[in-house]
Each structure stands twice: as C-alpha cells, then as structure tokens.
Amino acid sequence: MKTPLYTALVHHAEGNHQSFHVPGHHNGDVFFDEARTLFESILKIDVTELTGLDDLHEPSGVIKEAQDLTSELYGTKESFFLVNGSTVGNLAMILSVCGPGDVLLVQRNCHKSVFHAVELSGAQPVFLTPEVDDALDVPTHVLQKTVQDAILKHPSAKGLMLTYPNYYGHAVNLQPVIAEAHKHDIPVLVDEAHGAHFILGRPFPQPALEAGADAVVQSAHKTLPAMTMGSYLHLNSGRINRDRLKHYVTVLQSSSPSYPIMASLDLARAYAEEIIKSHRITKIEKGINEIKEHFFKIKGLEIVEPADPGVRQDPLKLCVRSLHGHSGYELKSIFEANGVHPELADEKQVLFILPLEGKSRLTPELIRKIEKGIDHWPAAKQSRSRIELPIEKITTLPFEKSVLSSLKKEAVPLSRAAGRISAEQVIPYPPGIPLIMAGERITEESISQLSRLIDLNVHIQGGVHLEDKQITVYIEEE
Template sequence: MKEIDQSKTPLFDALKAYHEREVIPFDVPGHKHGKGLAELAEYLGPKVLEVDVNAMECLDNICNPIGVIKEAEDLAAKAYGGEHAYFLVNGTSSGVQAMILACCNPGDKIILPRNAHKSAISAMILSGAIPIYIQPEIQDRLGIAMGVSLESVKNAIEEHPDAKAIFMINPTYYGVVSDLQSIVTLAHQKGMLVLADEAHGAHMHFHEEFPLSAIAAGADMSAISIHKTGGSLTQSSLLVLNSKKVAAESVKSVLNLTQTTSASYLLMISLDIARKQLATKGKELLDGVLELSRYARNQINEIGGYYAFAKELIGTPGTYDFDESKLGINVKDLGLTGYEIERILKIEYNIQVEIADLSNILCIISLGDQRKSIDILIQALKDIKKKYGKQQAKDIITPPLRNPELIVSPRDAYYSLKRVVKLRDAIGEVSGESIMAYPPGIPVITPGEKITEEIVDYIEALKEQRSMLQGTEDPYVNNIKILGQQPVG
C-alpha cells in the first residue's frame, strides 16, 4: 500500500500559486482582491483578501471536487482513518444534519442522547426522523450531564429494534466519553448505523492518551469541528465517512442540498493546513496540551473552593473515558455560580472562558495555549476566591431528569399551526419551538414535546442566572410558541 504523504497541502499550494499569478479579476467576490474593501484589507493585511477568491478550475469546487479540494479531502480522510472526507464551511452543524439526512428517511427512528446539540434537532425537522432519546447520566456534584451508559443504549435498542441509527457525542462539551466502541459493536450487530458528533474531539485521534476517536472506534460517520480544537478557522469542519452501508455519493448529494456553492477558500485552506499539522506534529503538540492541562488542574485544585475535574471521574455512571483538554472547574463551593465567575473573569481580568453553567466554568486547553496564559488564569481564580468567595455553597439546579414526552414529531411540530403564550402558561402544552442555553446549545425542550412545570422552573432558573437562552422567536424567552390555532376574539 502506498504511503500517504501528510506533509502535502494541495489546496493551499494551489491557492498560493493562483495568488502569485496576479490574475486580473472580473469575477466575484466583488471586493476584487481587497481593493473594494480597503478598510478591512488595511486592518487584516491585503493578502487575506487577495486569497478570498471564487471557485474555478485550478482551485476546484466544493460541490463536486475532482481536483485539489478532492486531494485535500482524501488526505483528511486518511488522517482520521476514514475512506472519505468532506470539507464543511458551515460548521459541524451542517455535518450533523448531513449525517442524519443521509441515513434517515421520514419516519425512521434514530436513538440519541438527550444532551445532543441543537443541530441534531434541526436534522429531525429536515429529515422527518423520529428521535428516541436516551437520558444521559447526571453527575450530582457537578450538576452536568455526562455520557450515556451502555445499558441504556441496550435498552433503547431492545425497545426500538427498528431504529435506523444511533447518534453519539464523542466527547461531550465537558470532555466526557461514553463506551463508544462497545456501543458501535452492539449497534452493528443489530444492523444499525452509528453517527458521531465530534465537535469537541478533533484532536483526540492524534494522541494515544486521549479517548478513541469515533472512526477508530468503528463509527460509520463522524462530524468533526477542526476549528474548535484542531487549529482551523471558525466555521470550518470535516465530515468523515467509513462505512460500507452509506454511499459516498449519497453523502455528497445530501451536502449539496444545503451547502453554499461559494465556499470560502480561507476556511478550506485552514482545514488543509490544520490537517497537515495534526497529522505530522499532532503527537508533539498534544503532549504540550496534556502537560498544560494537568498543570492547571493541579494548581487550581490546590487553591481550595474549586474542583477541576478530570480522569478520576472514569468509572462513574456515564463516564467511560475523559478528554483532559477540557478544563472544567466546579465553583459551587465558593458560593458563586459559574455565570458569576465567568463575568468576573471577563470584566476584571480580561479572561474569556468557553462556557459557564450554574455550577461550573469550562476552559479549553488547545494547541495555541501557553504556560503564561495558564498562570494568569490560576492567579485570577486565586484573587476571585479572596475577594468574592462565600462560606455557603449554592444549591445545584440540575436539568430535568426525565425526557419530555414526545407528542408529535419535530418536523410535524415545526410545520403545525402555532400560537404564542407566556412561558408559564405553556405548562401542559406541546412546544412549537426549542429552548436551549448557548453554549452548549443542548435543548431543554424541542418542537413536539410536552412542556412540564419542571421544565419551566428550570428555564426560569437559567434566566435568573442570566444564562444566554435562545431558540424562541422571543429573544428574552418570556413567551413561547405552542401548537394550536390562535383563539378567536
């Protein structure tokens, strides 16, 4: 078998060659190599806009790649252990939707964790698939959803043997990994496909001390946010296929239903370069990520009042493995919420964390971090404890433990007649919208589900803590759409 040269960057090389020709443009984009947007060119540097060009023969086309994009995608596929790969310029959300659309017809069942990203719910609306939710395990001390147990997957398969696929998260936002390899084996024995949302796991395939990547675990498809932890530009992701049951041509066809015909070459060359870096230097770079992550945890846990959690959770319900690049810090013993710590860090210390919830903050340690920035974070947390720490820990408000009852499919709910009511007046009604805290973008309620008092209480608790809620047409989430025609008179 011919050895793959992962040091190549075919798309990046082609774009540099095009730039060096100093072509006179009479095509789009209209800024014409930056001349028509001088203020931005001056701020970013002219070269950025000079390489923001349109698809053409020498640069290939994302909708039907047969040249340098295809070469770059093939290199990415091999880097991740797959047979085929597809560049995504609308984030992993588009990859999640493509996977489900490629595998599920209207009415097909798909098994998935309740803490799946909102893009999976959007895929239900687009495909007409019926979600069969598995409740993830809840970690009482942290107050967050973990992974799903193998037993819960077995139960879902036994109850729904006609399900077409199982959708998994690898890892969760906080770094928790389910026993994906065993789940894949079980699913394939039952004739079901396994699809993976690896929005937060782009790095894991390239170092043996991280959990198994989805493709390495045997999954059929994986949508991977290279931009989150792999080094590419925001919005650039990868879809990897490694299945005898899903045709590569079908996946391309599905992607072409929704993806742009004017893909950004800045995003695509960043994927080409990030893949090269991961494939050729990933082990070395991730050694540094692990060293920084472990150093940060040790230092933070010595402060007192904070709990930076990691691999000690392995073996607890829903936690088969753990991604150490996710620096989750539980803050409840300080008597402060994660939201309060997030705001203090931002306003007083000029530090931006990834997400916050009622009990935790999450910092991502990735390829670009340095010891200096870690030390600044550690000192800030020490200062916050001295200045703001309280004696009494706040009560944990956990998400509802029961899955809402699905009354109608997400697709039918989306297209049904709806009316707007006050949030608390919606108890007992069927939701016509989703509500989620973003990040992480995990819905509390989705279209077609029955709204309970427990759900409304939780949403109101999130609002009181100034969580960033979205999904409803009402930006303040005071009102929600429910199914049913507007009363007359």
C-alpha cells in the first residue's frame, strides 16, 4: 500500500542528516533527557519543509500524492490534509460560502466550531431544530420538511450546514435533504467528524459524500488510526469555489504544519484502503461484536439503542445506562475507577467509542470489578427531565451582531436569566455542542438543564460566572 509522505519521512530519518533547521529539538538531539525515550522515535520525523518533503500549503510532491490518494479513496474532486482538526475544516467550509449578512441554514446541534465560523463570517444563522431520539434523549437529525420550510422562508441562503452522524453515532439517509438543497443550488456542508470510517462500507452507515454532500470534513483521528488533530477536508462539487476554500484552508492552518500528524493521515488512509482491498471488514465486524458482548455481560447495565427506526447506529458507538439509577456521570466515574475510560457521559448514559481493531477487551476479572462498583456506588437522587429544544423548527437570533455589540452586559443569577439574551456561549464539553449560544434568548428549559449540569460538576466551557451560578447577559433596556 502506498504511503508517499510517511515513506519519504522514514527515508529522511534513516539518512543520518545533520539538522541545522527548525524545530529546535534538531531531530531529537536536543531534548529533555527524562522524556527522550518516549519521544525520540517520533522526533526523527518531526521536521520542516525540507527538500523532498513538500509543502502543505503549496503541495507538489509527496504531500500532494498523499492527498490525491485520499481523494481517490473517498471519491472526491479534491481532498486536503488538516493538521488543526476538523475545526479548521468547518471554519473554511463556512467562510468559503458565506460573507457578512449572508444567510446560512445551520443544524442547531452542530459543534461549537460551526458557530465560531458563523461569527467570523458575519453570516446570519437560521437554526434548524433537530429531532430528539426518544430512547437516548439526545438531538439527532434534521427532517427534510424542516429544510424545505427553511428554504421557502430563506431562498437566498448561501449554504446548509449539517452534522452527520451526531456524536452518538446516529445516522440517517441524507440524500432527500441534500437533494432538497440542491434543487435551489444551495451547497450542503457536512461536519462528518465521527464518520471517516464510513468509507469502509457496511455495517457502517453511508458516507455523506456518497449521499451528495458538496463539502465534508472528517476527523480521521476519531475513528481511524491518525494522530490527534489529523483530519480530512473533502471537496465534492462545483457549487463551492475551490480557490476560495483553499484560500481559507491556508489562512487558518499553521504555517508550520506537523509532519507526524500529516504522516499519520497518510497512514490512516492506507489503513482504510487496505481493509477494503483485503476484504477484512467481516472480521472487523466480528471483533466489534465481541467487544460489545463483554459489555452485555456486565450486570446492572443496559445497552441503549436509538428508538427511531429511520436512524442507523454506527457500530463503533456504544451507549450504556445504569439499571440502578446512576447518572451517566456517576457511571463514567465507576468505569474510570477501574481503568476503563469512555468517550463521554451525559445525564443518563455513557458513550464508548470502540476500536476498529486492536486488543482492547474487558476481562472477566474487570467485569466483576465494574459490577461491584455499580452495586456499591450510591446513586445520587436527582431529577432528570427530558432535553428541551425549541418547539419552532426554524429559529433566528433576536438581534444582529451589530446591534448586540452596542449593548452593555451584566452578570445575573441563573434564576433571573430566563428571557434575557445570553452574552456568552455555554458549552458542555464533550460533546462541544452549545447549550446556550451567545445572542440567543435564554429559556427556562436551558437554565434548568444548565443548573443540573452544574450540580453534577460537569465540565463546561464558557460561562465565566457559572461557578457562582450566574450568567452574562445583554442589557436591552437602560
């Protein structure tokens, strides 16, 4: 299997070259001795744009060849390597289609980077309220009818921004929604951060690219064996200006991109390609099911699947819930106390991301320890209401940014925040989806959920006064 960038880096490392260039560790020659053993092998390929190693921002050699192989695998017009994560891809996609005042249709449960992109572009967001799964009580997908109505109200929209799958691995048939947007020549942008492995085919859901999305960003580091921050950005149609997209990819990415991260993207693509060509997917599916069987054996747990028959569950995502009344956060602590680290927890359940391959398994002894923890860990008494999203399927912010920028701010107790306009983002992390967005009117439901999360000591980004149970809002009247 070809790995042009990785192979070039290995040949360079084996050449015993003298380093009189950045980075400052000089091929690992200058380094903190206590960490040398752990780092030294990767430092040998942590180089810069040397002769023969190409340039990410104007690729013409091994990086271009590696990106072209990625494009060939995913069937795109062009694919780009991202070393600053899918965040950069979301920013670049939105900036490439939107300018100040342009309307962008946005799925409300998108990642925070999408809303940062909206802010940077100056676009006017129109939020599309997703459906909520009855079993897991998490937002999933946007209905075709919602998209139809949004386009009817905003026919001049410059783009439709979707998340697929959601963080919990819930996927739906995107083709009707994408076709609806394309009827009006509206490009569809998809944050497929958790779906880079969908290219492997069944049992995994259909990739957004195959469904017709115009541009897609994927976090190769989430489910393929790439290093953290390694992502792909795919261009799939002429509805998006390629030069404008490339411009923003260059502007937003580091001018000193990490060669180890880029090499891992080259290897992750080769890994996926090798699975397909060797017809190994059946064996992989069997291994995933074996891991799940270990979780099935844990007494006191139940596996939670989406209730909507139209939603497909990514086999790599596994949600478990306590049968003894523990919150997801308490259950996560029980697992972590036994050396098992999940991806995230919410009020009701714990989410695990399973490996495509590897040796991770729950031994009988470990299962017994987890069962003992579930039996002996007292479940806190707490109210757990359902997630509340806007009743309206299509919503907008009450004021434009130019108006908000002229208003003063104040911190108020959460008990008096409902009805006020938030002046800050409040983002439980993970999953990084804003609970309250800056510029939106705060509801009683969001305050109730936020109060519960604070009481559960959930990690929240934003909200500088939340530890005092206060939130910053705009002063609308003097």
